[in-house]
Amino acid sequence: MSQLWWYIGIATCVKLLLIPSYHSTDFEVHRHWLALTRSLPLSQWYSDKTSPWTLDYPPFFAFFERFLSLFAPLVDPKIVHLHDGLNYTAPTAVYFQRATVIVSDFCLFYAVHRLGRNLGPMARNLIWILVAWSPMLVIVDHMHFQYNGFLLGLLLLSISFLMEGRDLAGGFVFAILLCFKHLFAVAAPVYFVYLLRHYCWGRGIVRGFWQLFVMGTAVLAVFAAAYGPFVYQGQIQLVLRQMFPFGRGLCHAYWAPNFWVFYILLDKVLAFMLRKLGFSIEAPMASFTGGLVGDMSPFAVLPLVTPLTTFVMVLLALSPCLIRAWNKPQRKSISRWVAYAYTCGFLFGWHVHEKASLHFVIPFAIVAVQSLEDAKHYFLLSIVSCYSLFPLLYEAQEYPIKVLLLLLHSLLMWLGFSALYGQIEPAEEAVIAKKVDGPYEARISQGSARKREFKMGSVSRIYFFGLVIVEVYGQFLHPYLLSNKLPFVPLMMISTYCAVGIMYSWIWQLRQIVGSVS
Amino acid sequence: MEKKKKRKVEAADAMPKSSEANWQWLVHRGTRPVFLVVSLFGLLIRAAVSLHSYSGAGNPPKFGDFEAQRHWMEITLNLPPKDWYTNSTSNDLSYWGLDYPPLTAYQSYFHGLFLRFFDPDSVALFTSRGYETYLGKLLMRWTVLSSDALVFFPAVFYFLYVYYYGRKGRNTCDIAWHIAMLLINPAMILIDHGHFQYNCISLGFTVGAVAAIFSHKDLVASALFCLALNHKQMSAYYAPAFFAHLLGKCLRRRNPILEVYKLGLVVLGTFAIVWWPYLHSSDAILRVVSRLAPFERGIYEDYVANFWCASSILIKWKRLFMTQSLKLLSLIATVSTFLPSMIQQIRAPSGKGFLYSMLNTSLSFYLFSFQVHEKSILLPLLPASLLARDEPFLYKWLTHFALLSMFPLLHRDGLTLPYIVLYALFILFFNTMPGSKDLEVGKSSAAFRYLIGVALLCSFSLHIVYLTVTPPKKYPFLFEAMMMMLCFVQFVLLAIYSNWKQWRLSEDFTKSSKEKKLL
Known part of the structure; x- marks a missing residue:
């Protein structure tokens, strides 16, 4: 227990020190929501246009902001002033808002504690390092500014309930999570299939339907609590329109490293080649590198991608996992499936933010502490994903911090994994097999000694090396060689390079899910 | 695995504590990865502290230490070395004169570049x-960060390497x-990273010198210590111990005079x-030296926790005595308090005794010398x-009160949050000490523990x-x-x-040499 508080203490100390660091416009977004929910009646929350940062999260998050806004006037009433508070960044506002993120992280800590208590001591240490000390969370929540730690805490809480076999509680918490942030809905099909099969199916018709009824009631109650007030006000359409702004375009200004990066690049290459061959290809009106994306098709050659296309693609990518979940609804696999679902959503989704990579990296940590192969994969995945977040902090002041965070965490992961999975010299293998008894035997029998060592393969090493080259080029060589020309190239390189890693991860995860015998 | 298991068993025998097992994952690859981890974490903390305010931020016309260091870069970069310490139209010594x-001037020059x-x-x-400006502050912060990483960190690595090398029962934890x-x-x-100074350089050289002494490279040690002295004259606090x-050591060699001569x-x-650059005339040397000894500032500044300031509540030193006699008084007090420690080292020089002696002489200087600043702690x-x-409790206690003594200063600099956080980090890290349960405090009497509690509560x-x-x-x-x-x-x-404690070592020393003789 004291160990646990130690991890929390160190994490909190680092977060507190980072309070004056750069914060993005999301800081103002959340500050405005505090003011909005405090100053206006519920009926105007989703319709108010005082600031361009209109409320676009589901109602529970609005309630959460409303709750936080209770404390804000104690610190500084201007924080929650609807008009005077616009773009207010006085130290009081910064300290208050940063503190809310730090405190809300305790939800994450509780979830990690629940997940860790059934594990061995080393695995428990490791899951604390992987999740509570995640550099990605520090970068996104405590520097860039968001509340992902809290939301992921709910997700992990739900997973921990499912892993303990408490399906109803798991489903209930997941429903709550969906009412906090609807982006988490990508995993809803997995939850639906799993809960239907594991909680309701195969228990006889009466009992099955009863269970279905109970689960349905619980989930519906959550949704009613969230959306009920807005239905009552006759605003449900407005709320939904705010929550799903499909006008935003396929990609974010900085491309999240996903499948669409390749699609755009292929389009550019094809357009270039066809032009060389003499075809007249019009340059698209909207461009991806300019930032804003309008209604025009941004593609020169390839067909337009609509939200529906992305939706179908996500579902298609998910389907093998859903079939597996239906056939073998095992609770130990749930975190793997959830992580896979978010990977699919990240790769093929509409207007994906690079921050969404948190959604699969964090749940995958639970898998990583359970098998060596997954640990190796996690090592790669988390470094790539963390690196893909670097462009979020583009100012010079945070540069050493983000690099140090990533290096430190990689080193800790390496130490932790290699301690967890032992280091067995191939030569000693035979000796151990004879001499070691008891718990060690069980460990050995899982695989040969050579396999059990935590060591990165040569492909991964080359990939990491490439990562360093991309970073060095983007940060130092590019500004030096081309000065101000082609400023988007370093970002494009990071996107593309990380997209390769995450595509690989998707294929790897898919293979693990489909290929797993047990 | 076999070996590892054995080691584990041994460790378990030696210290059957769960705290040991908790850190096994961190130390199982040996000392170097741990050093790397802690260094990276240390750098992260430093980089994060440097986001905060510094001394004299936005406080014209004199600003604070940050402006002083920046001004030195400006001066050294734009003037020839011979003019650095001289008052002139382009170098107003009353405005943060070097x-x-x-x-320090050379360091300012390079950082200025x-x-x-x-x-x-x-x-x-x-x-x-x-x-x-944003960029100006950032670049200044990076100069400290890089100095720390390039001077202090390697020095610490060198020290730990020689300090633990060949020690019996050395434990990675x-x-x-x-x-x-x-x-x-x-x-x-x-x-260094909050208030803004470059102590890491002079202290780094000092640690390097100590490490050299532990590895019996006395000449290297004295060269390194001279560098420390030449970076900050405050390093003279250690000079009696080194001397x-x-x-x-020289006196114990075959040819003492030659050894002293070499040193x-x-x-x-x-x-x-x-x-x-200043050796061409004694005038130039004197000009620099007179800049280094700011006697005009008075015997103490602000509320430094030393003898003169503390006793000034009862005796108004500044009013009763002239600066000249105060100088003499403080000199006598300082020398007489560090003399025993010096004598012990001359009579029985030993590595550990040397560290105690450094502590004792620097404490005498802090407590009794002329013109001491809070930061000198x-x-x-x-x-x-x-x-x-070897002395965890002493270190903890000194850190507690060193921090307290600097609290008003740091609070003025707007560093309250980093102060609290670093205090917490210190406690968190200190308590991971292997075998912390059987600290001397734990074994000591109830009255002692009560006193400690009272002092901490006061603080x-x-x-x-x-x-x-x-x-x-x-x-x-x-x-x-x-x-x-x-x-x-x-x-x-303390x-x-x-x-x-230092004199107790001396007893051990004579005892062991007597035993040797008897054998």
């Missing part, structure tokens, strides 16, 4: 006074803890190189941190009171004075204890 030895490369305005002559104590030293981080220890040559050589803190593995409530209560109009510095008194008492007690 008052550190030449090595770095600043000029990225932001020429930040070091332009005259126009850059009070230059406080112990070393890991000691690394954390040395690299995550809250007082040093706050002063006594090296002399004591003297190295010292003079190092000084000659560093002072080269960093100097006694360094040998205490080097001794941390804690003084922090709270200082932050929340406005002092009475009649005594605006009441709380500062109370903090100063509390710290002064603790420092005196000085007595560590002097006693």
Whole structure:
């Protein structure tokens, strides 16, 4: 227990020190929501246009902001002033808002504690390092500014309930999570299939339907609590329109490293080649590198991608996992499936933010502490994903911090994994097999000694090396060689390079899910 | 695996504690990865602290130490070395005139080059006074960060390597803890990366010198220590210890005079190189020297927890005595208090005794010398941190009160949050000490533990009171004075204890040599 508080203490100390660091416009977004929910009646929350940062999260998050806004006037009433508070960044506002993120992280800590208590001591240490000390969370929540730690805490809480076999509680918490942030809905099909099969199916018709009824009631109650007030006000359409702004375009200004990066690049290459061959290809009106994306098709050659296309693609990518979940609804696999679902959503989704990579990296940590192969994969995945977040902090002041965070965490992961999975010299293998008894035997029998060592393969090493080259080029060589020309190239390189890693991860995860015998 | 298991079993036998097992994952690959982890964490903490405010931020016309350092870069970059210490139209010595030895000036010059490369305005002559931009601050912060990483960190690595090399029963957990104590030293981080100074350089050279002494490279040690002295004259706090220890060692050699001669040559050589631009005339040397000894500032400043300031409540030193006689008084007091420690080192030089001696002499200087600043507590803190593995309680106690004694200063700089956080980090790391359960405190009497509790409670409530209560109009510095008194008492007690410990070593020394003779 004291160990646990130690991890929390160190994490909190680092977060507190980072309070004056750069914060993005999301800081103002959340500050405005505090003011909005405090100053206006519920009926105007989703319709108010005082600031361009209109409320676009589901109602529970609005309630959460409303709750936080209770404390804000104690610190500084201007924080929650609807008009005077616009773009207010006085130290009081910064300290208050940063503190809310730090405190809300305790939800994450509780979830990690629940997940860790059934594990061995080393695995428990490791899951604390992987999740509570995640550099990605520090970068996104405590520097860039968001509340992902809290939301992921709910997700992990739900997973921990499912892993303990408490399906109803798991489903209930997941429903709550969906009412906090609807982006988490990508995993809803997995939850639906799993809960239907594991909680309701195969228990006889009466009992099955009863269970279905109970689960349905619980989930519906959550949704009613969230959306009920807005239905009552006759605003449900407005709320939904705010929550799903499909006008935003396929990609974010900085491309999240996903499948669409390749699609755009292929389009550019094809357009270039066809032009060389003499075809007249019009340059698209909207461009991806300019930032804003309008209604025009941004593609020169390839067909337009609509939200529906992305939706179908996500579902298609998910389907093998859903079939597996239906056939073998095992609770130990749930975190793997959830992580896979978010990977699919990240790769093929509409207007994906690079921050969404948190959604699969964090749940995958639970898998990583359970098998060596997954640990190796996690090592790669988390470094790539963390690196893909670097462009979020583009100012010079945070540069050493983000690099140090990533290096430190990689080193800790390496130490932790290699301690967890032992280091067995191939030569000693035979000796151990004879001499070691008891718990060690069980460990050995899982695989040969050579396999059990935590060591990165040569492909991964080359990939990491490439990562360093991309970073060095983007940060130092590019500004030096081309000065101000082609400023988007370093970002494009990071996107593309990380997209390769995450595509690989998707294929790897898919293979693990489909290929797993047990 | 076999080996590892054995090692584990041994470790379990030696220290059957769960705390050991908790850190096995961190140390199972040996010392080097741990050092790397702690260094990276230390750098992260430093980089994060450097996001915060610094001394004199946005406070014209004089600003603070940050502006002083920047101004030195401006001066050294734009003027020839011979004019650095001279008052002239282009170098107004009353505005943060250079008052550190030449090595600081050279360091300022090189850092100035770095600043000029990225932001020429930040070091332009005259126009850059009070230059406080985002980029300017960042570049300045990076110079400290890089100095720390390039001087202090390697020195610590060198020290730990020689300190634990060949020690019986050395335990990676112990070393890991000691690394954390040395690299995550809250007082040093706050002063260098918060308040803004370059103590990491002079202290780094000192650690290097200590390490050289432990590896019996006395000539290297004296050269390194001369560099430390030439970076900050405050390093002279250690000079008696170095002098006594090296002399004591020389006297035990076959040809003492030759050894002393060699050391003297190295010292003079190092000084000659560093002072080269000023060696052309005694006038120039004197000009620099007079800048280094700011006697006009009075016997103490602000509320430093030393003898003069503490006793000034009863005896108004500044009113009763002339500066001249105060100088003499403080000299006598300082010398007489560090003399026993020196004698011990001359009679029985030993590695550990040397560290105690460094602590004792620097404490005497801190407590009794002329013109001491709150920040000078960093100097006694360094040998205490080097001794941390043998004297954990002493180190902890000194850190507690060193931090308290600097709290008003850091609070003024707007560093309250980093102060609290680093204090917490220190406690978190300190308590991971392997075998912390059987600390001397734990075994000591109830009365002692009670006293410790009272002192800590006093310290804690003084922090709270200082932050929340406005002092009475009649005594605006009441709380500062109370903090100063509390710290002064603790420092005196620690000085007595560590002097006693040093002399105890001497008893062991004579005993063991007698036993040898008997054999």
